[in-house]
Amino acid sequence: MSNQLKGVSNQLINELNLEKHDLTKMMYDMILIRKFEENLKQLYQQGKIHGTMHLCIGQEATAVGACFPLTKEDKITSTHRGHGHSIAKGTDVNKMVAELLGKVTGYCKGKGGSMHIADMEVGNLGANGIVAAGLPLGTGAALTSQMKKLGYVVLCFFGDGATNEGAFHESLNLASVWNLPIVFFCENNLYGMSGSIKEMTNIESIAVRGASYGIPSETIDGNDILEVIKATTAAVERARHNNGPTLIEANTYRWEGHSRSDARKYRTREEEKEWKKSNDPIERFKTVLLENGIITEDDFAELNEKAIKQIQDAVEFAESSESPSLDTLMTDIYV
Amino acid sequence: MREISYSEAVRESMSQMMREDEDVYILGEDIGVYGGAFGVTSGMIDEFGPERVRITPISEAAISGCAVGSAMTGMRPILEIQFSDFVVIAMDNIVNQAAKMRYMFGGKAKVPMVVRLPSGSGAGFAAQHSQSLEAWMTHIPGLKVVQPSNAYDAKGLLAAAIKDDNPVMFYEHKMLYNVKSEVPEELYEIPLGVADIKREGKDVTIIATGLMVNRALEAAEQLAAEGIDVEVIDPRTLVPLDEKAILQSVKKTGRVLVAYEAVKRNGFGTEIVSLIAESDAFDYLDAPILRLGGAEAPIPYNPELEKAAIPQVHDIYQKCLELLNR
Ligand SMILES: Cc1ncc(C[n+]2csc(CCOP(=O)(O)OP(=O)(O)O)c2C)c(N)n1
Ligand SMILES: [Mg+2]
Numbered sequence: 178m179s180n181q182l183k184g185v186s187n188q189l190i191n192e193l194n195l196e197k198h199d200l201t202k203m204m205y206d207m208i209l210i211r212k213f214e215e216n217l218k219q220l221y222q223q224g225k226i227h228g229t230m231h232l233c234i235g236q237e238a239t240a241v242g243a244c245f246p247l248t249k250e251d252k253i254t255s256t257h258r259g260h261g262h263s264i265a266k267g268t269d270v271n272k273m274v275a276e277l278l279g280k281v282t283g284y285c286k287g288k289g290g291s292m293h294i295a296d297m298e299v300g301n302l303g304a305n306g307i308v309a310a311g312l313p314l315g316t317g318a319a320l321t322s323q324m325k326k327l328g329y330v331v332l333c334f335f336g337d338g339a340t341n342e343g344a345f346h347e348s349l350n351l352a353s354v355w356n357l358p359i360v361f362f363c364e365n366n367l368y369g370m371s372g373s374i375k376e377m378t379n380i381e382s383i384a385v386r387g388a389s390y391g392i393p394s395e396t397i398d399g400n401d402i403l404e405v406i407k408a409t410t411a412a413v414e415r416a417r418h419n420n421g422p423t424l425i426e427a428n429t430y431r432w433e434g435h436s437r438s439d440a441r442k443y444r445t446r447e448e449e450k451e452w453k454k455s456n457d458p459i460e461r462f463k464t465v466l467l468e469n470g471i472i473t474e475d476d477f478a479e480l481n482e483k484a485i486k487q488i489q490d491a492v493e494f495a496e497s498s499e500s501p502s503l504d505t506l507m508t509d510i511y512v
Numbered sequence: 513m514r515e516i517s518y519s520e521a522v523r524e525s526m527s528q529m530m531r532e533d534e535d536v537y538i539l540g541e542d543i544g545v546y547g548g549a550f551g552v553t554s555g556m557i558d559e560f561g562p563e564r565v566r567i568t569p570i571s572e573a574a575i576s577g578c579a580v581g582s583a584m585t586g587m588r589p590i591l592e593i594q595f596s597d598f599v600v601i602a603m604d605n606i607v608n609q610a611a612k613m614r615y616m617f618g619g620k621a622k623v624p625m626v627v628r629l630p631s632g633s634g635a636g637f638a639a640q641h642s643q644s645l646e647a648w649m650t651h652i653p654g655l656k657v658v659q660p661s662n663a664y665d666a667k668g669l670l671a672a673a674i675k676d677d678n679p680v681m682f683y684e685h686k687m688l689y690n691v692k693s694e695v696p697e698e699l700y701e702i703p704l705g706v707a708d709i710k711r712e713g714k715d716v717t718i719i720a721t722g723l724m725v726n727r728a729l730e731a732a733e734q735l736a737a738e739g740i741d742v743e744v745i746d747p748r749t750l751v752p753l754d755e756k757a758i759l760q761s762v763k764k765t766g767r768v769l770v771a772y773e774a775v776k777r778n779g780f781g782t783e784i785v786s787l788i789a790e791s792d793a794f795d796y797l798d799a800p801i802l803r804l805g806g807a808e809a810p811i812p813y814n815p816e817l818e819k820a821a822i823p824q825v826h827d828i829y830q831k832c833l834e835l836l837n838r
Binding site for chain 1: 541542544545546549567569570571572573574597598601635636637638639640641807808809810812813814815816817818820821
């Protein structure tokens with residue numbers, strides 16, 4: 178890791194004044210997300226997962242950092258690459274694995290799979306199979322908060338690729354003119370499937386798009402969880418105090434292919450290696466925590482072991498769960 | 513004859529048409545080195561370059577409208593919608609623009625475009641990536657709707673669709689992409705509006721579309737072992753529909769099963785049943801017409817539920833026995 182990257186975080190950890198308990202919890206959640214995804218990869222290879230899935234390895238800091246300032250009442254909308262968002266918002270890992278294995282104990286009773294995990298109880302309004310669909314939904318959820326004076330804030334996750342959909346532009350404009358309590362959080366991982374964002378847009382950053390709609394915007398280092406926390410905390414406060422939406426562009430990188438069938442011909446192995454080697458969000462956070470005496474190597478090893486165990490338990494729970502009965506095909510279509 | 517897969521047949525048809533006609537180009541998401549979500553356009557960018565194999569941003573509204581606009585001004589676009597489900601974002605351009613333009617403008621415009629739509633369930637992609645919405649399109653005057661069930665038909669129908677001066681919605685089935693059959697190397701066209709008798713028989717007619725054609729043929733094979741002689745009709749194009757071929761077969765067998773994958777309620781098979789009921793073939797029926805369609809439910813993720821959501825070979829087999837009171 179470069180000294181420059183470290184410098185920023187060491188300054189931020191003092192500035193943000195976070196509790197040891199919270200920092201450790203966030204470290205744990207990041208590890209848990211990575212272990213979760215690594216396990217899914219294995220389960221997929223063993224033929225236990227049907228269909229496809231989109232892993233977020235390498236993007237743990239955006240998920241965990243962006244959810245940190247949110248309360249349980251606050252809501253998120255997520256994407257096809259949503260496992261990290263779910264875990265960070267407090268979605269139960271057991272029920273997530275169960276869903277991926279198509280079991281009745283899963284979040285969607287086995288009917289949704291990876292792309293549709295949702296948990297209304299913790300304010301997770303759902304992953305989504307339609308790119309950019311979460312933005313208008315989130316805008317509507319923010320409208321409810323405003324109209325009913327509920328005080329909650331909505332944070333919409335979406336990718337760089339989603340910002341070329343009309344839904345992105347229309348949602349930002351609407352949220353702005355209605356001054357809604359919402360944070361638009363873009364995980365810019367440089368690619369939308371095979372489309373490099375450099376080739377799919379003609380602008381320097383996604384954040385400049387906020388200006389078209391009168392929305393304050395910034396670009397941050399999405400692999401530095403402390404920077405993510407700082408930016409989202411400010412945006413959530415702005416929303417909570419009726420000061421309207423914010424657009425955050427967090428730069429990051431997806432380590433794996435887009436989905437399970439991706440030969441990654443549109444990018445180089447060198448580029449991947451470089452991100453993994455010198456810009457791993459988990460390694461970066463760990464280093465800051467170690468250097469500031471917040472955790473020790475032993476603590477980290479313990480967190481790692483605990484996460485591995487939690488995932489093992491989740492897989493066991495899922496594998497020993499029942500499949501849905503065939504008559505559930507026709508249930509839950511209408512209220 | 514050599515055998516190639518359905519997806520190779522689609523690619524070959526596009527490539528041969530693009531070699532023949534400079535105005536033909538393809539646009540869509542991830543259709544370059546990625547080859548499209550299902551690999552259908554693999555390698556095409558190497559031959560035709562990025563000008564004619566145009567990788568687009570994720571912008572279905574813009575790219576569909578762009579296809580319409582370029583078609584009405586002299587190009588012949590092929591638009592690949594990555595999963596047919598996403599066509600709903602392109603719907604205004606297809607339904608309110610492409611389909612009606614010629615009529616609204618008093619015959620002064622034409623929109624020669626093809627929209628390629630990978631559809632259907634069976635791959636575990638769940639409710640937003642597995643639908644069969646072709647019946648929606650058949651409701652719109654001005655659109656043609658094509659649904660090939662094998663590689664040979666896919667190649668010839670696509671060539672005809674590209675040559676057609678009207679907007680054509682071309683439904684490909686994800687579960688058929690890897691299925692091989694005999695396909696001539698040279699370019700050929702299968703005219704839109706001509707059904708194909710996929711199997712001749714005298715006892716029962718199955719009119720099936722898309723993937724269900726293949727399942728009907730399997731069921732027919734099993735029924736043959738029981739001495740039941742099934743005829744399988746594949747309309748191949750839903751609009752225009754080869755009504756004559758359908759009615760002729762009904763008159764011949766007097767027993768009809770209509771099988772399709774889309775949600776049964778108001779699926780295209782409903783139209784076929786009405787066609788028969790309103791025609792003189794009605795008098796030839798020896799049993800009520802039966803229909804098999806998808807469950808009136810979104811497509812679920814769990815593999816067993818997913819299977820249960822659409823007709824299987826066994827369901828077709830059973831329905832044929834029912835038609836014969838067996
Ligand atoms: C409307 C729509 N168009 C296309 C797709 C296919 N698709 C799924 S994810 C994806 C790429 C999205 O890129 P981005 O928004 O950057 O998110 P990332 O995958 O990088 O997390 C595409 C093209 C889709 N699911 N929905
Ligand atoms: Mg992206």
